[in-house]
Amino acid sequence: MSPAVETILEKYRNAKRDQLIPLLQEIQESEGYLSREAVARIGRHLRLPASKIYGVATFYNQFRFQSNGKHHIQVCRGTACHVKGSAKVLDALKRELKIDAGATTRDGLFSLEVVACIGACGLAPVISINGEFHANMTPDATRKLLRAIRREEEKSHAAD
Amino acid sequence: MIQIEVNNRPIQANEGETLLTALKREGIKVPTLCHLEGLFPSGACRMCVVEIEGVPGLVPSCAYPVREGMKIRTHSPKAVRSRKTIIELLLANHPDDCLYCVRNGECDLQDLAQELGVRQRRFQGARSSHKMDISSPAIERDPDKCILCGKCVRVCEEVQGVSAIDFIGRGSRTVVGPAFDEGMNVSSCVNCGQCVVVCPTGALREQSGLKRVISAIQNPKKLVVVQHAPAVSVTLGEEFGLKPGADVMGIMAAAFRRLGFDRVFDTSFSADVTIMEEAAEFIRRVQTGGRLPMFTSCSPGWIKFVEQFYPEFRENLSTCKSPQQMMGALIKSAFAEREGVPPEDIFSVSVMPCTAKKFECERPEMTGGDAPDVDAVLTTRELSRVIRMRGLDLKALEPEPNDSPFGERSSAGKLFGVSGGVMEAAIRTAHFMLTGKELDRPKIQELRGLDGIKQVHLEVGGIRMGFAVVSGLGNARRILEEVKAGRNDLHFIEVMTCPGGCIAGGGQPLSANLAAVRARMKALYEIDETSRVRTSHGNPSIVRLYGEFLGEPLGEKSHRLLHTRYHARDVLQ
Structure with a gap:
């Protein structure tokens, strides 16, 4: 995982599932989108299944799952x-x-x-x-x- | 006990229970599409609404606690109209293809539309059109038929602890699917099929093997062999109106022959082989300081669960293949040799209470050479379909025996169908292998029943050992976490993927409630009580198989044909 993501996760060291959305926002801010790897990493961090994270993220229009085009x-x-x-x-x-x-x-x-x-x-x-x-x-x-x-x-x- | 009044009649209810529970016990039927026995109510479908005097609006009975003196009307015009509207709204976005649907006649949505007298499409609107997901060898997903009741999501998360699927998106665009809306084949789905069993419509169903089986039967060059799992004979009858738990073993064997199968074998026989191997493996681990606790390996959903969520426990899994795969390997080796038929001319079918077996038989570890050991797996439901297709009347068939050489079983092998059965069978044989004597009482009461986690400490061959029996993967997670945290009093743990074991498997008849599962369990216990041969090592066919073909448990041939290893699996969790 990119060091930037690890730094963000470090900030959310003791975070629980209720911190999911701010965490997703910060990672998207940094990476431009939510990659498969990022979702899996967040899942391990918060002990949440990837399906749940994807479910929450797709509920909102703000999250992207592909990097932005030029x-x-x-x-x-x-x-x-x-x-x-x-x-x-x-x-x-x-x-x-x-x-x-x-x-x-x-x-x-x-x-x-x-x-x-x-x-x-x-x-x-x-x-x-x-x-x-x-x-x-x-x-x-x-x-x-x-x-x-x-x-x-x-x-x-x-x-x- | 408290008193409530329902439709102007007094009924008794228990403090703290929900209205729906009380109504059900009294035989008052209030429909529901999202209720799951034993789980926290979700109140998603609003079909179970009732009117309560003094309470404004309609109240979902599944999530409303009973109170002393409450007056309820379950079928007031307002409640019934509301239910009908819900169904009409669900149908507005439903493909009108009931005639072609696998759940035609077995669909909760169809039943309710019929019961509530829906006779026209009242709401016209854009229909959803999602791609079908046929990527999994076990389970097909057709989101167009999904009514978003959420039962599959809850079973997968709360009962199985897998969470392979969840709601994706929002509003009218919502679908249920795995993370990133990928195929089920690359998801963390363990193929258990519990989602299929609870699905009220045709949105989730097994990947059907019927076509391949029927064309093999019609191919004169193929010797078509069928094996049937221990839990199938006590559930198939339900599909044909018999009481849950009715054992149709002999009738089923007769039906297989009418359907054109050339040989009928009993997976309970290969379950006996599994016990010979597994008990020997267990003793070897105990005596040589091998990895403990040892876990059973008959349940393919559980195997995938370990491979992806707990790869560090891989070495704890018994190296024994499951009874289905042992039978498959024996059919294409010992049986082929005996009959003088080349293995490639044999088409090996198994009828299982399970959808994960479809996945298991396709695993690369489960092939002898190029061809798979088991060519096709049918669920109990698929078997009932082909029996109907062929116009067979189960009530008119005379029972027939299974075929030799893999048709004779002990009741220990038959017990594989219920949670705890493998452990009971294994302890009976391990005790004999260690002491040369039979257990005084073969029945081990502590390991029986429908509890999710059962445990007992016993002295076997002078060693005090801990045995645990777990069913439902959520419970398996609990035990694994305990072992991880240092719990060390357990030596042998049986895990079945489905709660209650194979009798409640993902391939079983859909109508099952807890009472039906209990009846199926009782039927297997009764078979054990009344059986002449109650131990795997006491089965004369097993003794003969080892004498003539396999040699010894854990011997060279066993190692090659009956054992395997498992690998860590990288899936999006």
Whole structure:
């Protein structure tokens, strides 16, 4: 297990099962996601079965089980964005990337996350890529944006 | 005793018990989909709601304690309407494929829909569509049929201490599955099948071996041999309306022949072989300072449990294969030799009260050469299915004997079907091996009954030894932790994966309640009481097998055919 995880666990030395969620949060903060190994390690630490930890973690939207892609896409599904058609935007992203929310593409380029309101209702529907907001998205605009990023990536890849 | 009033009639109840318990005892049926006898109520399904005078709303009777003078209506219009709505809501998201479902006719959801008069799909909505998990050799998982009652999760965690599965996700997307929603085959599932037994629908079921068995029977080139486990003859009858505990041994043998099996052998016979080997191994460990306490190794769920959770205890496991695998090895060696049939032309089937046996027979350790020693395992339930398929009427069949040479058993071997039986049989034979004399009283009362942990200290051959019998893996965990913490008065521990032993195994008829399990247990004890041969070493067929083929217990042939070793197993725990 990574030393960072061990350091966190050391902090939670005498923790019991009621400390599970803060522990998961801290490890995700540090590692970017919850790996199989991390879940098994936490299980040994808190004497909890992996199935239980996975059950708790999947109850909340905040936990991820794959590392983030190079371009981490957050889709706002808050009320304003919903009214303005964010469901269709999310759908277009899923189709274009061929992944579900919470997953990462095989090439590691993109990951997709559904979030509640990100506080930019004036820009609805909005998505954020690596923290940069893209306003007034439509399925078409989404596809164009993704393809532009891909082209950029391919170009820089070819240049290497 | 306190007095309560149910549907305008007075009934007696015990202080501290729940309403549901009191109602059940009085024969007043309140339906439930999530209640598990003996466990803390979860109150998940809300089917058992009743009206109590003076209490607003409906109350779940499974989680409500009785109180003096309370007035209850179990089938008020409000309660019945509420139950019906729950079923209608569950059905809104249920695949309408009852005709094709393995649980058709044996489904709690179907029964309740029928009882409550559901005649149409009242709620239309998006249906869930999850992938089926057929990765496990023992258990199939079909999340679309799951109603999220949580019984499987609770049995796996609270009774078995395994926790291979839990709820994943939230709300309408919730499913039950192993960590990371992976296949059961790579999870910590020990294949015990207790989840299948408690599942109210077809969401959990055994991986069926029927097709392979039927096609082997139809293949004229194959000599198809069947062995039946000790606990099967006292439970099969329940599938055909007989009382729990009715022993259908001879009738079952007749049915096997009608189904086209060429030979019918009794796993109780190879249980006798197991005892010869295991008792000898135990004595050797005691006399040569080998690893103690020794653990029995007949229950494949328990073996996997040790391999993944307590690998440090691997050497404590007896090296004996289970009776199923001993029989399998003997069929493809001694029997093949005797009949002059090449082992590859033999198709070896076993009928077991168990789903984990399906896993066991596929283990790489359990093969002689290329082919597995046992080719296919059927559960008691699957046997009943094929009997029905063939249109056999058990009541019309005349009992027939098993076949020679592996059909004659002692009642010690038969006792393998109940928790404590292996230990009783082993002590009888170990005592004889050490002293040359039979035990004065073969029955060891302290090791009988349905308690999860039973213990006795006895003098055997001049040595005072501690024996423990454990059933249910949650109890096994308790004993292992005690041994780990330094407890050293125990020499020999029998562990059965399922609570009560094989009579309550994961492959048994689904209708079982505690009373049925008790009746099955009583039936095995009665067989022992009335049997002429009550010790494995006293079984003439066993004496002959050792004389003509095996030589001595723990001898060269035994070592090669009947013993094995187990390995640490890395699974996500």
